[in-house]
Amino acid sequence: MNSSVMAIILALCEAVRRGTPLLLGTTGEILNEKSGSLNLGVEGTMAVGAITGALLGLSTSNMFLALLGAFVGGMFCGLIYAFLTITLKANQNVTGLAITIFGGGLCMFVGETLKSTGKFPSYTTEFFAEITGGGIPLLKDIPYIGQLLFSYNALVYIAIVIALIVWIYITKTKSGLRMRAAGENPAAADSVGINVDAERYKNIVIGSGIMGLGGVYMALFINNGLWNTDWINGYGWIAVALVIFSNWSSARAIWGSYVFGLLLALKSRMPSLASAFPSVLSWSTAIPTEVFDALPFIVTMLVLIISSMRKNKNTGCPTGLGLNYFREER
Amino acid sequence: MKKKITVLLLVFVLLVASLGTLVAFTGCTDSGSEFKVGVLHINPVSSTSGYTYAHQQGILAAKNALGLSDSQIVVKDSLPDDQTDLINAAIEELIAEGCNMIIGTSFGYMEEMQAYAKQYPEIIFSHGTGYLDTYGEGQNNNMNNYFGRIYQVRYLSGLVAGLTTETNNIGYVVARGTDTAECTSGVNAFALGVQAVNPEAKVHVMILNSWFDPTNEKGFADTLIEDYDCDVITQHCDTEGPSSSAKEHNVYSIGYNSDMALAVADKGVERDPSVLTSVLWNWGAYYTQAIETAMKCFDEQGNFIGVDAWKEFGNYYGDYTDGLYELAPLSENCAEGTAEIVALVEEMMSKGTSEWDVFTNKALSFTKGEDGKYTVTQVDRQLKDNAGNDITEVTVANITGNMPYWVAGVEVHNQ
Numbered sequence: 156m157n158s159s160v161m162a163i164i165l166a167l168c169e170a171v172r173r174g175t176p177l178l179l180g181t182t183g184e185i186l187n188e189k190s191g192s193l194n195l196g197v198e199g200t201m202a203v204g205a206i207t208g209a210l211l212g213l214s215t216s217n218m219f220l221a222l223l224g225a226f227v228g229g230m231f232c233g234l235i236y237a238f239l240t241i242t243l244k245a246n247q248n249v250t251g252l253a254i255t256i257f258g259g260g261l262c263m264f265v266g267e268t269l270k271s272t273g274k275f276p277s278y279t280t281e282f283f284a285e286i287t288g289g290g291i292p293l294l295k296d297i298p299y300i301g302q303l304l305f306s307y308n309a310l311v312y313i314a315i316v317i318a319l320i321v322w323i324y325i326t327k328t329k330s331g332l333r334m335r336a337a338g339e340n341p342a343a344a345d346s347v348g349i350n351v352d353a354e355r356y357k358n359i360v361i362g363s364g365i366m367g368l369g370g371v372y373m374a375l376f377i378n379n380g381l382w383n384t385d386w387i388n389g390y391g392w393i394a395v396a397l398v399i400f401s402n403w404s405s406a407r408a409i410w411g412s413y414v415f416g417l418l419l420a421l422k423s424r425m426p427s428l429a430s431a432f433p434s435v436l437s438w439s440t441a442i443p444t445e446v447f448d449a450l451p452f453i454v455t456m457l458v459l460i461i462s463s464m465r466k467n468k469n470t471g472c473p474t475g476l477g478l479n480y481f482r483e484e485r
Numbered sequence: 486m487k488k489k490i491t492v493l494l495l496v497f498v499l500l501v502a503s504l505g506t507l508v509a510f511t512g513c514t515d516s517g518s519e520f521k522v523g524v525l526h527i528n529p530v531s532s533t534s535g536y537t538y539a540h541q542q543g544i545l546a547a548k549n550a551l552g553l554s555d556s557q558i559v560v561k562d563s564l565p566d567d568q569t570d571l572i573n574a575a576i577e578e579l580i581a582e583g584c585n586m587i588i589g590t591s592f593g594y595m596e597e598m599q600a601y602a603k604q605y606p607e608i609i610f611s612h613g614t615g616y617l618d619t620y621g622e623g624q625n626n627n628m629n630n631y632f633g634r635i636y637q638v639r640y641l642s643g644l645v646a647g648l649t650t651e652t653n654n655i656g657y658v659v660a661r662g663t664d665t666a667e668c669t670s671g672v673n674a675f676a677l678g679v680q681a682v683n684p685e686a687k688v689h690v691m692i693l694n695s696w697f698d699p700t701n702e703k704g705f706a707d708t709l710i711e712d713y714d715c716d717v718i719t720q721h722c723d724t725e726g727p728s729s730s731a732k733e734h735n736v737y738s739i740g741y742n743s744d745m746a747l748a749v750a751d752k753g754v755e756r757d758p759s760v761l762t763s764v765l766w767n768w769g770a771y772y773t774q775a776i777e778t779a780m781k782c783f784d785e786q787g788n789f790i791g792v793d794a795w796k797e798f799g800n801y802y803g804d805y806t807d808g809l810y811e812l813a814p815l816s817e818n819c820a821e822g823t824a825e826i827v828a829l830v831e832e833m834m835s836k837g838t839s840e841w842d843v844f845t846n847k848a849l850s851f852t853k854g855e856d857g858k859y860t861v862t863q864v865d866r867q868l869k870d871n872a873g874n875d876i877t878e879v880t881v882a883n884i885t886g887n888m889p890y891w892v893a894g895v896e897v898h899n900q
Contacts, residue, residue, distance in 0.1 A: 165711050169704070271531030280751040287733040379729040381749070383699040423704035426691065426898035427712035441898045444694045 157199055162431035164303050166417070166424040171307060174203070174416025175314045176377065179369030180394030181228070182318045182400065182406040186362030188398055190355045191338035193477040196236055197366055198391030199258020204367020205260040205374035205386050210269075212371070213276035213380055218285060218309070221371055229367020230273070232258055241352050241359075244350050244479045255391070263384060270382045273343055275351040278380055286375055294417040298386025315409060317365060322406040336356050338473035351480050389392040391453075393419075396455040403471030415451055422447035498768060511535075519557060520586075520780050520787065523579030525572065526562040527591040534743035535723060538612070540590040550773045551780075559584055566593020576601050576741060579606065581597060584786070586771070586779040607789040609779040614667065617837045622779045631771055631801035633809040636674035638764045640843045641812050641827055642739045643678020643760050646686075646717040648679065648820040649737060653727055655679060656709030658702060658720040658727045662692045662900070666888040670879075671721050673892040674843045680894050681849045682826065689713045690897045692719025699724045706730035706738075713898075717761065725749050732759040737818060739763065744813045756816070757831040763813035770809045805834035822859065826851055844868065844879030864867035870895040 180197050187194040194200075207228030214220020236254050239245040269275040276284070289308030295301040325331040337346035337354035345351050373386050393415055400415075401408035422444055429436040462470075491663060492811055496895065508678050513757070515853035524544055527535035541560075545803040548558055561575035569602040572594055572700055579587055580601070586609040602619045608629035612618075619628040625815050638688040646655050657675065661668045676688040691705045703726030709715045710730065719739040720727040728745040731738035738745065740763030781794035803809040812831075834839050841847060868876040870890040 171709070175834050184667065197604060267531070271529070271533055273533055277752050280754070283732075283751060297637050350799060377700055377703070379703060379726070379733065381725045381729055385697070385699050399575065419700075420704070422701055423691070423708045424712075427708055430898070432491075440898075444692060448695070448698075 159431040160299060162424075162427045165298055166420060166428055166454065167303060167446075168306065169420035170413050170417035171311060172376065172416070173419045174412040175179045176390050177236060177371040177394050177397055177415055178314045178412035179406055180366050180391055181323050181397040181404045181412060182242055183367075183369070184394055184398045185361040185401075185403055185405050185408065186321060186358045186365070187233075187327070188476055189338050189403060189473055190241060190334045190358035190479065191341060191351075191473055191475045191480070192236075192355055192359055193241070193247050193251065194233075194236055194254070194359065194363070195248055195395060196254025196258065196363075197394050198387055198389070199255035200229050200236075201230050201234040201365040201370030201373065201391045201394075202258040202262035202403075203298050204364075206370075207231075208367065208371030209374040209380060210265070210276065211284070212375060214437060216279045216280075219374060222310070222313075222368060225367040225371035226364040227367070229370065230360050230364040232367075233363025236363065237356045237359040238446040240354050240479060245480065247477055259387070262386065266368075266382045266386075267384070275382050277295060283380075286380070307374060310368070310376065314368070314372075315396055317368075318405040318409050321342060321365075321400075329364050333472065338475050339473050341478075344438050345480075345482065351482075357482075366391070366394075374400030390419075392456060393451055394457055396433040399472075400458045403473070415454070416453035418454055420449060440472075449455035501545075518552075519583075520700065520783060521557050521559060521582065521584045522553070522776055522779075523559045523576075523582070523587045524585035525564055525575055525579075525587070525589040525591070525594055526560065527564060527566065527593075527704055528562065530560050530562040534748055536742055537590070539708045539742055540768050543587070543766070543770075543772045545770035546767075547776050550769070551776055551884050553776075559763065562590070564594070564804055568593055569597060569713025572597045577692060580605060585609065585783055586776065586791075588610065588775070598880060599628060606792075609782055609795050611775050611779075614816045619798070620796070625756075626796040629798065629800050630796070631775065633771070633803040634765070634805070634838070635764065635810055636670045637805050638810045638812055638842055639674040640678035641830060642719060642762060642764050643675040643680075644682050644830065645812075645815065645823055645870065646675070646739060647679035647681065647683035647817065648823045648826065649761060650679075650686055650717050652693070652716045653683065654713055655686055655688050655716040655720040656713065656715035657688055657689055657690045658693065658705045658709070658718065658722055660693050660696050660722045661692070661892070663889040668721055669891065670844075670887040671743045672895060673890075675887065676895045677843055677848075680852060681791055686894075688895045689715055692899055693722060694900075696857075697723050698739075699726055703727035703730045706774065707734075710734045710736055719836050728757075728760055732757060735759075737761050737816075737899075740813070742766065746813060746816065753899065756814070757814045761816045761819050764810070765813050766810050767808055770807050771803055774798075775801070776813070779886055804838055805831070808836050810888075822853070825859050826861075833861065844876075846878055871895050871897075 180201060184197055204225035208221045208225025211224030232254055236250055240247050291305040304354050334354045336349055337351045340352040342394040372437045378386055397408060397411050401411040425439050429439045516561045528659050528871050530536045530541050559579055564575055578582040588699050589612045592614045595612055595617050598610050599617045606625040606627055612630050613631050615630050618630050619625050657672055659668050659672055661671055672690055676714045679688055689709055693701055702724050704720045706718050706727040707730050709718060716736040719726050719730040721741055725745055725748040728738040732749055737759055739761050744763045746760035778794055778798040782792055784790050846866055846868055848860050848866040849858050850864045850882055871893050872877050
């Protein structure tokens with residue numbers, strides 16, 4: 156019995172660990188989309204945040220500097236995206252894809268160059284213990300509950316707080332109302348004196364910074380700070396779909412991310428779940444692992460199909476999403 | 486005006502292109518006298534650990550041993566297995582640059598190399614880890630396959646794991662399952678090594694079904710440690726993930742392809758003590774022999790004189806006696822007596838596979854004498870798979886192509 160409960164708890168923990176970068180990516184993307192920009196550059200923005208954050212964090216052994224570096228790296232990508240789509244009125248989709256390619260390439264270039272010259276920084280013993288340890292003292296020692304709720308590193312809790320703050324900002328505050336107006340109907344917002352361009356700039360840049368945090372999570376926690384050419388591994392794309400799954404609400408994105416985190420964790424955790432519950436799950440041992448690789452993306456497609464078939468018009472999707480705002484063409 | 490400029494540009498482009506081919510052509514005839522080796526790699530040649538690194542180090546070792554100059558080695562890298570057009574283009578470039586011998590280090594180049602070997606009978610081809618060649622009647626005999634019995638060192642690393650484990654659960658993250666003998670032979674040899682010193686211990690296997698999946702390479706090790714109580718993790722995959730996971734959980738690991746004790750070491754630490762040892766290739770041993778033999782197919786002016794020497798050399802499955810592979814230095818965390826027992830088996834292996842080999846019905850048994858020294862004896866046993874069926878003894882013929890089972894004591898947790 157105990158080991159069965161433990162198998163479930165370990166799988167859920169893994170879901171939270173893998174869901175956290177998704178949550179950060181999704182929260183950042185919600186800020187982008189709510190203000191009217193469909194930013195498809197999440198994957199690339201996360202990659203840049205990953206490399207800047209990881210390098211700064213590993214070379215200084217300072218968690219705060221790692222997060223700061225990642226945030227600034229993400230903001231840098233957001234600034235490029237905002238300048239191209241708002242100031243230069245470039246197509247949002249194409250610009251987003253360009254950011255994805257650029258970010259992935261930049262991360263690869265810097266990482267490979269440092270690795271091949273032997274200059275890629277490694278952990279100090281203390282910093283490795285700090286990264287891999289984590290958890291809230293005392294509370295994490297409570298049997299089962301402690302492991303499930305209090306055993307994670309700080310960024311897991313920071314991600315939840317960020318998601319809640321963003322949710323309050325968007326739904327409860329005046330400035331959130333202004334940014335929603337810029338996303339829903341920029342012309343109307345402009346006519347009541349809201350600076351649409353400034354609203355969009357602000358939210359894109361901050362949102363991209365949050366995506367950068369998701370990137371550094373992938374680098375330091377999922378990959379233990381060891382360089383490989385696939386740090387982000389498609390998580391950025393899942394985040395784009397998670398925005399729709401969570402209906403543009405970062406509060407709903409919290410559990411949405413953990414659901415997708417669980418899907419991503421199944422490849423490694425399904426075998427132990429199956430041996431813990433042989434009567435219910437023994438069928439799963441016959442499934443090739445490739446199916447688990449594909450699962451998150453299959454569910455992503457299903458989410459997109461179902462959400463596009465929904466008759467209910469009352470979604471959180473901003474009306475002006477994906478449309479550039481030309482003041483002169485009002 | 487615009488038209489004129491376009492025409493001028495076109496003419497310029499054509500001129501440059503034709504000059505280019507002219508240069509390539511003259512380059513080809515000029516360097517005819519110099520023996521050139523072309524090499525195809527799957528990953529960037531700049532990598533500092535892993536598969537391509539190991540092979541490139543081997544090439545460089547051969548270059549030094551044979552006193553070749555930089556210009557005699559032509560390298561084409563970053564050629565993924567499935568990119569047929571890139572592989573073909575790279576082979577054609579090597580031929581155009583006048584290479585007399587072409588070495589392909591990755592499995593996926595097999596068919597392309599065979600096709601070119603038939604088309605160019607005066608170039609020597611050598612392909613790693615595959616099984617196709619051009620030997621036989623009516624063939625050109627100018628291509629061979631090479632690989633080594635790395636399972637011998639896997640057995641040695643199994644001894645290390647079996648002696649060191651306390652929970653008697655050992656985890657193995659493997660890229661592919663029973664369809665790939667390279668993987669199953671490694672797992673099986675490792676498990677037999679474990680059982681030789683610790684019959685109680687189980688080897689828990691999780692299959693990635695991918696040669697590159699960094700997130701899960703670490704994630705699988707996490708599961709093996711957390712869910713299956715493994716305290717030694719070994720791997721047959723690409724990244725340092727499994728070793729890093731073991732270090733994170735304060736358990737031990739055994740690396741493959743490159744020395745993981747260096748790869749996961751903290752800043753200022755030379756070798757990470759959580760890595761018990763690593764299974765390492767020393768490809769230089771083969772490349773030196775192979776290039777030396779291929780050179781015998783050409784006279785001093787660089788003219789092709791026939792494939793006889795190469796044909797005689799044939800396919801290559803080197804063993805411990807060739808120095809083709811080795812165990813990295815043992816960590817201080819290895820159990821007492823590990824070094825002695827490993828040394829005993831290394832000594833047996835250095836006498837050749839006729840003395841004793843891993844997949845035979847002879848198991849090794851170790852006893853500690855009163856003087857504290859270990860002795861090894863061979864005892865009869867019947868090899869069994871993990872479903873309880875008898876296995877026939879394994880020979881060179883089926884070690885490289887086909888081993889669709891796991892030996893007893895191996896527990897596989899996914900498909």
